[in-house]
Each structure stands twice: as C-alpha cells, then as structure tokens.
Amino acid sequence: xxxxxxxxxxxxxxxxxxxxxxxxxxxxxxxxxxxxxxxxxxxxxxxxxxxxxxxxxxxxxxxxxxxxxxxxxxxxxxxxxxxxxxxxxxxxxxxxxxxxxxxxxxxxxxxxxxxxxxxxxxxxxxxxxxxxxxxxxxxxxxxxxxxxxxxxxxxxxxxxxxxxxxxxxxxxxxxxxxxxxxxxxxxxxxxxxxxxxxxxxxxxxxxxxxxxxxxxxxxxxxxxxxxxxxxxxxxxxxxxxxx
Amino acid sequence: xxxxxxxxxxxxxxxxxxxxxxxxxxxxxxxxxxxxxxxxxxxxxxxxxxxxxxxxxxxxxxxxxxxxxxxxxxxxxxxxxxxxxxxxxxxxxxxxxxxxxxxxxxxxxxxxxxxxxxxxxxxxxxxxxxxxxxxxxxxxxxxxxxxxxxxxxxxxxxxxxxxxxxxxxxxxxxxxxxxxxxxxxxxxxxxxxxxxxxxxxxxxxxxxxxxxxxxxxxxxxxxxxxxxxxxxxxxxxxxxxxx
Numbered sequence: 391x392x393x394x395x396x397x398x399x400x401x402x403x404x405x406x407x408x409x410x411x412x413x414x415x416x417x418x419x420x421x422x423x424x425x426x427x428x429x430x431x432x433x434x435x436x437x438x439x440x441x442x443x444x445x446x447x448x449x450x451x452x453x454x455x456x457x458x459x460x461x462x463x464x465x466x467x468x469x470x471x472x473x474x475x476x477x478x479x480x481x482x483x484x485x486x487x488x489x490x491x492x493x494x495x496x497x498x499x500x501x502x503x504x505x506x507x508x509x510x511x512x513x514x515x516x517x518x519x520x521x522x523x524x525x526x527x528x529x530x531x532x533x534x535x536x537x538x539x540x541x542x543x544x545x546x547x548x549x550x551x552x553x554x555x556x557x558x559x560x561x562x563x564x565x566x567x568x569x570x571x572x573x574x575x576x577x578x579x580x581x582x583x584x585x586x587x588x589x590x591x592x593x594x595x596x597x598x599x600x601x602x603x604x605x606x607x608x609x610x611x612x613x614x615x616x617x618x619x620x621x622x623x624x625x626x627x628x629x630x631x632x633x
Numbered sequence: 634x635x636x637x638x639x640x641x642x643x644x645x646x647x648x649x650x651x652x653x654x655x656x657x658x659x660x661x662x663x664x665x666x667x668x669x670x671x672x673x674x675x676x677x678x679x680x681x682x683x684x685x686x687x688x689x690x691x692x693x694x695x696x697x698x699x700x701x702x703x704x705x706x707x708x709x710x711x712x713x714x715x716x717x718x719x720x721x722x723x724x725x726x727x728x729x730x731x732x733x734x735x736x737x738x739x740x741x742x743x744x745x746x747x748x749x750x751x752x753x754x755x756x757x758x759x760x761x762x763x764x765x766x767x768x769x770x771x772x773x774x775x776x777x778x779x780x781x782x783x784x785x786x787x788x789x790x791x792x793x794x795x796x797x798x799x800x801x802x803x804x805x806x807x808x809x810x811x812x813x814x815x816x817x818x819x820x821x822x823x824x825x826x827x828x829x830x831x832x833x834x835x836x837x838x839x840x841x842x843x844x845x846x847x848x849x850x851x852x853x854x855x856x857x858x859x860x861x862x863x864x865x866x867x868x869x870x871x872x873x874x875x876x
Contacts, residue, residue, distance in 0.1 A: 402836075403834065403836050404836060404838055404851070405658075405659075405662070405675075406662055406672045406673060406674070406675065407662060407666055407672070407805070407807075407853065408659065408661075408662030408663035408664075408665070408666045408672075409807070409838075409851065410838070411656070411659040412655070412658075412659070413654070415648075415655075415677070416648075416651065416654040416655070419648070419649055419650060419651030420651035421651075422651070423650055423651045429649045429650070429651075430649060430679055431649070431676065431677065431678055431679070431684070432648075432649065432676070432677040433674065433675070433676050433677075434658070434674065434675040434676075434677075435674055436673055436674070437836070441674070463816050463820075463837065463839055464816050464817040464820040465816050465819075465820045465823055465824065465837035466820070466823060466824035466827045466828070466835075466837075467827070467835070467836055467837060468837075504817060504820070504821065505821065506817055506820030506821050506824070507817040507820070509820075510817075524841065525841070525846065541839055541840060541841050542841075543841045544841065562650070564650075564652070573706050573707050573708050574707040574747060574749055574750040574753075576708075577706075577707040577708045577709070577747070577749030577750070577752075578747065578748065578749050580708055580709060581708065581709035581749070584709045584710070585709070591646065592709075592710070593645075593646050593647060593680075593710055594706065594708035594709075594710060594711075595647055595652075595653070596706055596784055597784060598767065598768070598784050598785075598786045598787065603768065608647070608652065610650065
C-alpha cells in the first residue's frame with residue numbers, strides 16, 4: 391500500500407522578506423520521512439487571509455495531511471486560526487479548554503489573560519487541540535489540517551507530540567552513492583537504471599565545492615532489498631565508466 | 634507606485650525528502666528585498682511534470698516575476714525545461730547558442746557533448762538564455778518566468794547576473810525593535826499602531842532562546858520617514874508598558 395501523503399503551508403512574511411531562513415519545513419520533512427509519510431508539496435504564503443484559505447483548501451483535498459506553521463500568536467498579524475476556520479467554513483471563538491490551558495501560564499489569569507492573549511484560545515469549531523509543552527498556547531487540528539506555531543522550538547515540540555497519533559506508512563530508506571564524476575558522465579546509465587526500476591526513486595544531486603563538481607546519487611525505497619539491488623547497479627555502472 | 638511582485642518555485646525531491654535544507658529561496662528573498670521586488674509566495678514541488686506545470690501557470694499570471702530553481706541538469710530527473718515549455722505550450726529542442734556555450738566546457742565537444750549533456754541545451758522556443766558563469770550550462774527566461782539551477786553556487790551566480798536586467802522597485806527598508814516583553818504584553822498597543830499606519834508593515838516575531846521568550850517587532854516600508862515615525866511609536870509604547 392502506498393504511504394500517506396502530506397503538504398506543508400509555511401505562513402509568514404518573515405520567510406518571504408528574507409529576514410528568516412525557514413527551518414520548520416526542513417524539520418517536518420525529516421520527521422515525516424522517518425515515519426513513512428511522503429511530503430509532496432509545500433507553499434509559503436504571506437500573512438494574508440485569502441492566501442492562507444486558498445492554500446489550505448487546495449492542499450487539504452489533495453493530500454492525506456496538511457501541516458501549517460506560523461501565525462497563531464496574540465498579535466495583529468496572527469490570522470492563521472481565523473483563516474483556517476474560514477477555509478472550513480466553521481465558526482471560531484475562545485474555547486474554554488484552550489483558555490484553561492493558557493491560564494496555567496499566569497499567576498492572575500483574570501488580569502493577565504488580556505484580550506490579545508485570548509486570541510491564542512480562539513479555536514475553530516470541532517477542532518482537536520495540539521499540546522504545546524514549551525509555552526502552553528495550543529495548536530489544533532481540523533480534520534486533516536494540523537495547525538502549529540512558527541517558533542521552531544514550539545513547532546518541533548508540537549509535531550513530536552502529534553506525529554505518533556497520525557496514521558503513518560513504511561519508512562522510506564535511502565542509500566547515497568557518491569561520485570566525483572560529473573552528472574553528465576553518469577546520466578546515460580543512470581537513466582537506464584531508473585527506467586528499469588520504476589518502483590525505486592533515484593535522484594541525482596550535483597554539488598559544487600572548492601571549485602569542483604561531483605554528485606550524490608540517492609536511491610530511495612521502502613524495501614531494503616530493492617534499495618540494495620539498485621544501489622549495487624549504480625555502483626557497478628560507475629565502476630564500469632571509471633575503467 | 635507599488636513594487637513589482639514575485640513568486641518562487643523550488644523544484645526538487647531533495648528538499649521535500651528532508652535530505653537538503655533549501656537555501657535558494659532564502660538567497661532570492663534577501664536579494665529581491667534589496668532591489669524592491671516583493672516576494673509574495675513560494676511553492677516547493679516534486680520532480681513531477683504536472684506539478685511543475687500547474688505551479689508555473691498558477692503563479693506566472695499572478696505575479697510580475699516567477700523564479701525557479703532546480704531540475705535543469707543532464708540526468709533523467711531533470712525535467713524542468715520540458716515542463717516549462719509545456720506550461721507555455723511552446724516547443725523545445727537543443728538550441729545552437731546553448732549548445733555552443735556548453736561546448737566551451739569540453740576539449741572534444743563532438744565526443745564529450747553526450748546526448749545526456751545535450752539535455753542542458755534544450756531551450757523552450759522563444760526563451761532568452763541566463764548566463765551561468767560557474768559551470769556554463771545556461772538557465773533561461775520565458776516571458777516572466779526565470780529558470781535557474783538548483784546548485785546554490787550556480788543559482789546565486791545566475792540570479793546575480795539576471796536581477797540587474799529586471800525592472801525593480803523601491804528598496805524595502807526595515808527597522809527592528811527588540812523587546813524582552815512577551816508578545817501578549819505588547820499585542821494591544823502594537824495592533825493599534827498597525828491599524829493607524831496601514832501603509833507600513835509591522836510584523837511581530839517571537840523567539841524562544843535559552844528558556845526565555847522575547848520578540849522582534851519589525852517595521853517595513855519603502856519610506857524612511859514613515860519607518861522612523863512608526864518605529865518611534867512602537868518604542869514609545871514599549872517604554873510606557875515598562876513603566
């Protein structure tokens with residue numbers, strides 16, 4: 391059976407303005423690979439409600455899971471929760487259980503749980519909360535869309551708690567064959583091996599380092615024996631070319 | 634006049650599989666900010682032709698410029714050029730000028746310019762070449778879509794040559810106000826300042842470091858005087874809260 395699929399929506403001006411280099415997508419990609427969920431697309435959007443709604447609706451119907459990061463804090467630019475509610479056409483309001491969780495952060499919640507902070511307890515109708523062991527304010531899941539924080543330490547903690555609860559697949563194994571040959575030298579036999587083994591993914595990743603090119607040929611499969619077979623074919627092809 | 638807008642398509646399994654952390658998007662975002670082109674969206678897609686075609690057509694009609702990275706090498710998984718041609722419904726073939734550029738890499742081009750390497754001279758009909766000072770094999774532009782390599786050193790060199798040729802805007806200036814206050818403490822006055830100054834972008838970026846939270850409040854505008862005015866308002870609001 392094929393693995394479940396996933397997409398990610400990174401919400402936030404700071405990635406697109408060049409201020410911040412995203413790390414949540416990279417963390418998610420690594421964690422999903424370990425549990426056999428195939429991340430197949432990602433979109434990075436501005437803090438603009440219609441963009442979040444459009445991306446959510448485009449992806450949630452196409453993939454098993456959608457994960458989002460960013461925009462669930464207390465400030466004016468945190469519009470993710472309301473946008474997700476709009477995407478699902480459900481209502482949203484401060485929810486008692488989310489409010490109670492937030493309240494544990496404060497000595498005097500009645501005073502310190504300001505209207506701004508209560509934004510973080512606004513949860514779309516029908517959502518399930520996602521635990522935040524770092525700073526309390528929860529994420530949430532609506533159907534197959536899992537909404538998490540943008541701060542990497544919080545995103546990572548939320549995901550670590552959420553992932554074991556999701557249906558996963560077979561871990562994708564990989565084997566990297568490194569060569570100092572240029573891609574163009576290995577391309578023909580590599581293409582033939584790829585055509586003969588359509589059940590296995592073969593990627594060629596060239597690099598440029600200290601003035602020379604080389605490439606990493608990465609074989610990916612959920613089946614160890616197929617991985618070994620195809621990696622051996624690639625190694626043999628490289629050896630033959632080098633003779 | 635508003636600045637030109639842009640989107641980026643990152644093409645490549647290696648980002649989504651978690652093998653590689655993207656750096657081209659971050660480089661592009663920083664360079665575009667310097668010249669006043671507003672990067673408003675990014676999509677990361679697999680090496681799958683339909684996904685590349687769909688993303689290209691969705692974005693090229695919406696933004697002034699679309700930049701792509703990845704998938705223009707000589708191997709079987711390099712399908713970007715053919716996919717871009719399909720998106721524009723134009724033909725694609727080995728082009729003499731691109732072939733001549735590639736040939737300068739080899740002592741004996743007739744022998745060394747293999748069929749695989751000639752894939753790198755396949756250029757969609759009507760495209761303009763993008764110079765590659767690192768490894769020769771050119772990128773290309775079709776209308777407002779600019780197709781570049783995935784290897785960061787090559788992507789960066791291509792972009793550095795291309796950007797001065799594109800119509801740019803007014804550089805977006807930014808001013809960061811740092812505070813040890815939590816977002817929830819500053820959210821109310823910050824929201825009021827944002828509402829009163831809709832011409833200026835104000836982002837709140839919380840962080841978590843060494844066990845404590847804080848946040849950076851980033852004001853962005855093309856107008857230095859507006860930047861200064863709004864930053865001063867935020868600093869005054871923080872000072873007032875701290876009293």
